[in-house]
Structure formats: C-alpha cells, structure tokens
Amino acid sequence: MSKQTTNAAGQKTGDRQQQKKAFFEMLRYAKPHRKSLGWVVLFSFFAISAELLQPYIVKIVIDSGVLTGERGIELLWLLGGGFMVLAGLSLLFTYLQATRLQFIGQSIVAKLRKDLFQHIYTQSMSFFDKHSRGSLVTNESSDTETISQFFTQVLVSLIRDGLMLILIILLMFSLDVQLALYCMIVLPVIALIAALFRRYIRNAYRNSRTQLSRLIAFTAENLAGMGLIQAFHQEKEQINRFQKQNKLFLKANIREITGNVLFNRSFDMLGNLSVAFLVWIGGTAVLSQQIEFGVLYAFISYMRQFFQPINQLTQQWNTLQSTLVSMERLWLIFHQKPEVREAKQASDKKLRQLHKDGRIQFEGVSFSYDQKSLVLKDIHLDIRPGEMVGIVGTTGSGKSTLMNLLVRFYDPVKGTILLDGQPLKQIPLQTLHQYIGLVQQEPFLYGGTLIDNVRLFQQDISKERVIAACEAVGAGPMVQRLSQGYDSHLSQNGSGLAAGERQLISFARILLFEPKVLILDEATANMDSHSEWLIQQALEKVSVNRTTLVIAHRLSTIREADRILVMKDGEIAEEGNHQELLAKNGHYATLHHHSFKERARPTS
Structure with a gap:
C-alpha cells in the first residue's frame, strides 16, 4: 500500500490510483500537439541513428583490413568523411528535435498556468479558507514549472533515450546474437535496482515537495503580517519557527539527494562491470576466432552507449517523481468545485x-x-x-x-x-x-x-x-x-x-x-x-x-x-x-x- 502524505492545503496525496489519474489528465494538455510530437520522434530517430552508425562504420573499417595494412589511405578518408557527415546529421536533427520539443513544452505549460489561474478565480471564499496563499503560489509557479521540466526534459529523455536503447539492442543482435544475449543479462539487474529504489525515491521527492510548499506558505504569511510581527517584537520567534521549517526542508532534500546519488552510482558501477564482463567474453571469442575484432569494438562502444541512456533516464527520475507529485497537487486543485455555484x-x-x-x-x-x-x-x-x-x-x-x-x-x-x-x-x-x-x-x-x-x-x-x-x-x-x-x-x-x-x-x-x-x-x-x-x-x-x-x-x-x-x-x-x-x-x-x-x- 502506498504511503500517503498531507500537503499544505490539507489534501491527501500519494495514492497511486490518484497519481495515475492526475498524470493522464495533465497529459491531455499535450493532445493538441500530437503532430509536433510525431516530428519530435522522427527527428530523434534520425539523430540517434546518425550517432549509433558511427561505431558500426569503425567496425566495417577495422574488419576490412586497415589494421593489417590490406587497405589503403582511401578507407581512412572514407571513415573520416563518414564520421563528419553523421556528426553533422546528428547535430541538425538534435537541434530540430530540441527546439520543437521546447516549443511544445512551453506552450503546454503556458496554457496550464492560464487554466489554473482562471480556475482559482472561479472558487468560492471557502476554497481560500482551506488553501493558504503560499500553497497557491507554489501551485501556480513551482508546480507548473516542474511540469514544464517534464515536457522539456523528461519527455525528451523518454523519447530519445528510449529509442537509443531499442536501436542499440537491435544493432547488437545484428552483429552477434550470442554476445548480445550475454549483454542482456544486465536487464534483470537493472529492473531489480529500479524496484529497490523506486518507493524510497518517490516518497523522498513527495516529502521534499510538501516541505517546500509549507516553507513557502510560512514565508508568504509572515511577509503579509510583518507589521504585526515587528509591533509585538516577534522577529526572534518567527525566525526560530522558520528555522524549524527550513531544517525539515533541508532534511527532506538531503534524503532526496542521497537516494538519487545511490541510485545513479549503482548504475555506473553496473555499467563498468558489464563492460569488463564483455571484454572478457568477447576477447575470448576474438582469440578463438569466433568473432572479428571489429565486432567486439562495436559491442564495447554500444555497451558504453547502452548505459548512457539508462543513466540519463535515471537522472530524470527525480524530475519525474516531482512531476507526479506536482500533477497530483494540480489535479486536486482542478477537481475543487466552487461551493457557490453560478446561476443559469x-x-x-x-x-x-x-x-x-x-x-x-x-x-x-x-x-x-x-x-x-x-x-x-x-x-x-x-x-x-x-x-x-x-x-x-x-x-x-x-x-x-x-x-x-x-x-x-x-x-x-x-x-x-x-x-x-x-x-x-x-x-x-x-x-x-x-x-x-x-x-x-x-x-x-x-x-x-x-x-x-x-x-x-x-x-x-x-x-x-x-x-x-x-x-x-x-x-x-x-x-x-x-x-x-x-x-x-x-x-x-x-x-x-x-x-x-x-x-x-x-x-x-x-x-x-x-x-x-x-x-x-x-x-x-x-x-x-x-x-x-x-x-x-x-x-x-x-x-x-x-x-x-x-x-x-x-x-x-x-x-x-x-x-x-x-x-x-x-x-x-x-x-x-x-x-x-x-x-x-x-x-x-x-x-x-x-x-x-x-x-x-x-x-x-
């Protein structure tokens, strides 16, 4: 059963079913941009293909006899020219993909901010009795900015790095099926690490967002009542209270960062062990002439690239968790109906x-x-x-x-x-x-x-x-x-x-x-x-x-x-x-x- 927390507005957050509903409802903002998202996927495919073909070209050159002197300088010119063309194509399509996705993300969040502001204005006074000004400011600024990061960072990582993983696996199997199957041993290990860290990191990010909202709410309310605070010499007391809130936020942030570092470093260690394992297995196969050296070189390159998108995806895990919490918080706001209903x-x-x-x-x-x-x-x-x-x-x-x-x-x-x-x-x-x-x-x-x-x-x-x-x-x-x-x-x-x-x-x-x-x-x-x-x-x-x-x-x-x-x-x-x-x-x-x-x- 998932852990539930209470945010600054007194709302229960953390229910998985609720987060799922919130996620898909917020994704509806992307619906008008479906065609543009299709272009983003296409641009990403071309950019990744241009990048992943580079080790394959090196493999072809190596196995064509350059190392043994069987082929001349023209093959090296071909190698250099091919690298330049592929690098240029990768740069072009990456630029097109990034700019198009940024436009989509900023457009989505601009409309989300407008709808949220408009929805808050339709609420009855009882709504503002239950929600502090600081909490609503957090919803309008911080939460929408987190969702913006989802569309401009997490989404690009899901598209680009997801495609890269698929293409790397396909290229590995096209080179050598048996060696590719050995490399796939790491997939269950990756899944196990993700499962072990998932709940801890999710709860850590949710707690961090809640503490931030409370800190902002406390600050906003104190600034609003500054005259009263100074008139009754409450500065020291309010500073102490702020320090307590700040320490809770600091503690939540440290817990969040600790989980993130452990999660990412686990994948780094797994990546290095996988490359070492591949060198041993592949080197043995090369020495026994079961595979060519160019194939091993390509496999090592792809294995290093294999963990690059995984690392990118895991580094976006904190943003994804923050996004889910922010989406849930906004979903709760959007589902607040005014108690005073408009007349016909x-x-x-x-x-x-x-x-x-x-x-x-x-x-x-x-x-x-x-x-x-x-x-x-x-x-x-x-x-x-x-x-x-x-x-x-x-x-x-x-x-x-x-x-x-x-x-x-x-x-x-x-x-x-x-x-x-x-x-x-x-x-x-x-x-x-x-x-x-x-x-x-x-x-x-x-x-x-x-x-x-x-x-x-x-x-x-x-x-x-x-x-x-x-x-x-x-x-x-x-x-x-x-x-x-x-x-x-x-x-x-x-x-x-x-x-x-x-x-x-x-x-x-x-x-x-x-x-x-x-x-x-x-x-x-x-x-x-x-x-x-x-x-x-x-x-x-x-x-x-x-x-x-x-x-x-x-x-x-x-x-x-x-x-x-x-x-x-x-x-x-x-x-x-x-x-x-x-x-x-x-x-x-x-x-x-x-x-x-x-x-x-x-x-x-």
Whole structure:
C-alpha cells in the first residue's frame, strides 16, 4: 500500500490510483500537439541513428583490413568523411528535435498556468479558507514549472533515450546474437535496482515537495503580517519557527539527494562491470576466432552507449517523481468545485427586467463555516430601498458573516436571501457584484496607477470620470500631494498611503461603478479621528440613493443610521435607531457605554 502524505492545503496525496489519474489528465494538455510530437520522434530517430552508425562504420573499417595494412589511405578518408557527415546529421536533427520539443513544452505549460489561474478565480471564499496563499503560489509557479521540466526534459529523455536503447539492442543482435544475449543479462539487474529504489525515491521527492510548499506558505504569511510581527517584537520567534521549517526542508532534500546519488552510482558501477564482463567474453571469442575484432569494438562502444541512456533516464527520475507529485497537487486543485455555484444565464435576463431598488430580505437564514456550529441562526430581516442600516456587535457575533452571505462569498445552509425579490442563487455572480459595492476594513490596491486602481483597469472609463469621483469623495487633496497626481504609481496595497486615503480610493470606486447596494465592513476601524471624519464625509456622498449597510466597530459611525441591528451569538438581539436602542438600556446601551468610555480615556 502506498504511503500517503498531507500537503499544505490539507489534501491527501500519494495514492497511486490518484497519481495515475492526475498524470493522464495533465497529459491531455499535450493532445493538441500530437503532430509536433510525431516530428519530435522522427527527428530523434534520425539523430540517434546518425550517432549509433558511427561505431558500426569503425567496425566495417577495422574488419576490412586497415589494421593489417590490406587497405589503403582511401578507407581512412572514407571513415573520416563518414564520421563528419553523421556528426553533422546528428547535430541538425538534435537541434530540430530540441527546439520543437521546447516549443511544445512551453506552450503546454503556458496554457496550464492560464487554466489554473482562471480556475482559482472561479472558487468560492471557502476554497481560500482551506488553501493558504503560499500553497497557491507554489501551485501556480513551482508546480507548473516542474511540469514544464517534464515536457522539456523528461519527455525528451523518454523519447530519445528510449529509442537509443531499442536501436542499440537491435544493432547488437545484428552483429552477434550470442554476445548480445550475454549483454542482456544486465536487464534483470537493472529492473531489480529500479524496484529497490523506486518507493524510497518517490516518497523522498513527495516529502521534499510538501516541505517546500509549507516553507513557502510560512514565508508568504509572515511577509503579509510583518507589521504585526515587528509591533509585538516577534522577529526572534518567527525566525526560530522558520528555522524549524527550513531544517525539515533541508532534511527532506538531503534524503532526496542521497537516494538519487545511490541510485545513479549503482548504475555506473553496473555499467563498468558489464563492460569488463564483455571484454572478457568477447576477447575470448576474438582469440578463438569466433568473432572479428571489429565486432567486439562495436559491442564495447554500444555497451558504453547502452548505459548512457539508462543513466540519463535515471537522472530524470527525480524530475519525474516531482512531476507526479506536482500533477497530483494540480489535479486536486482542478477537481475543487466552487461551493457557490453560478446561476443559469436565463436568470440574468430576468434580473435586468427588475427595478434596481435595493431591497434586501433575509428569510430564515442560518449559516455555519464548519457544518457543526451555527454562526447565524434563523435570521429574518427586511431592509427597505435606500435605507441606511448599521450593524454592531462583539467579535464573533455574526455581523461580517451576514455581509459575506449577501455578496455570496458563501451560501446559507438554510433559508433564502432576496435582492429586489430575486433569490441570490438565481442572480449571476457578475451581475450581483455589479449590483453590490463592498468597502472592506483593509481595501486592496493593485500595483499600478491611481487611475487604474479606481477604475479597476477598465480602459473604457475615462480619466475625467475617475477624477470627478475622487473629487466627490474628498480625495483631491491627497492626490495633489502625490508626485504625478492621478498618474502616480501605487505599490501593492498602497503601502505609501494612509489607511484613510486608501479608503477614499475605495469610495471613489463606489461612485464610479454606481452599485445600488453599498456595504461597509469595518471601514473606519483603526483610523484616527481626522481620517474617520473624512470617511464619514465620503459616506454621506456615496450613500445617497443607495441601500447602505455599515458594519461598525465605532458606534459614532452609525449614530445617524435609519436603523441599527445589534448582533449577538448569531442572532439579531436588538433593532431600532440610536435613541430607541439607548432607551431600551439593553445590549446596545452597554456597547455604547463601553465605546465612549474607551474613547474618553486619557492617553499617556
């Protein structure tokens, strides 16, 4: 029974049947290149034939009497000319074979990378909950590169070296059947060595790939949280943790290299012993005049060449094992189906016929992340068009989950969510996300110009419209401070901008794309009072004629809301406007008391 391991995504890998399915599914990418692969095989055959005919020509010359002086200098000229022609042909066809195969391999992997990236983008948020960023980066870069090496290195070795082995055996038998049969004794020994090392090397390469994925995942997550690490002086602890991961990867690599060296050196030793055995058997046959000396010379040459393709194939064994692991990992990713399924296209037409009012209804909605404990419990909610609703509650109360369900990052386990009377599951995701605008606590900014970050690279949106949106939300003074204004290049996540400035860009997006429903998820958390004031001013502008839901950490953000929902333990505990909730002297009043007490506390 094959050994199974768990990769960084928590997936079981190592099942032989699973690897076999993965291998043949990945090979389907080579199907459009069948004709080109046929040319590769033909070019390889000509190149190998030109190479293997060289010892045969020497054999003919030797046995024609050159050593005894029976033939003249013209035969040596013939020998030299023949060698030059064959060497030239070998070079030409090897070049044609290599360039054609490289083109095939790079084309296959380019399409594989595109399909993988596109497939990852179709996944639901639950997929990203289970797969770390480092693991997905490994899949997209390292795993696809390993598969590229299979098509550009392993495949050429299988074709070229496989053909060479077959042709060498045929030439040996054409020279002398009995001596060829003696040489074939090594084949069972080769098979035995391969069988002894196969499982060890396969497991070693699989373990090495798993440790590499974990190391990359750990590094990516640490870089993402560098601010927190430095703020809490966790550098030493994280370095120690990295060192532990690095040692595990080092140990796996050493085990991998050890197996590879032992495997290859075993074949080297076997090759030298085989040549020695052939010299003894063949030399005896020459002395007893059973075979000619030229035949023995050719056999020795072919025997040395016989182990050359075997060595080449064994040296590609590590790449093959890595390829099988990488193919299996990608196969597991490709077989992940999104939990949030796309609606039928017919519903999209129906949606366009609706009036975009912005009414939201939750009818008996319950949700669980782990299918065990409910995060939301039987939520009933009706939000009127154009209403501003504040949502507050302690951490884990379910307020962010409520919004995640509304934008269909997840689907409820029970109940229905309606948007303008239409169930969310019947609305195509692209249409839904055009209908709903989301501003998160940490807005994501791309590496690119400020204009492209606002219009999200949609070139049909003019620069003038972008500028108007930014000016409307109060981002104009911030843009003027940038060296190139609206054409300034921002680093990824806008590291050169303050939190409030990054949020203003998010609000400008909302104005530009004009969604009917606006969601603010802790958009003013961790901001200073001035930044919070800027966001409040921008909110007043972008919320006009929009249904607006504001998840707030600071209660001052939602004091003017039409209605406030107080979440507690996955349920709506209280509901009303600010004054009504204070008058109830319940959970909201307690949150309000603690919030303003905290803000009033003097700082040292």
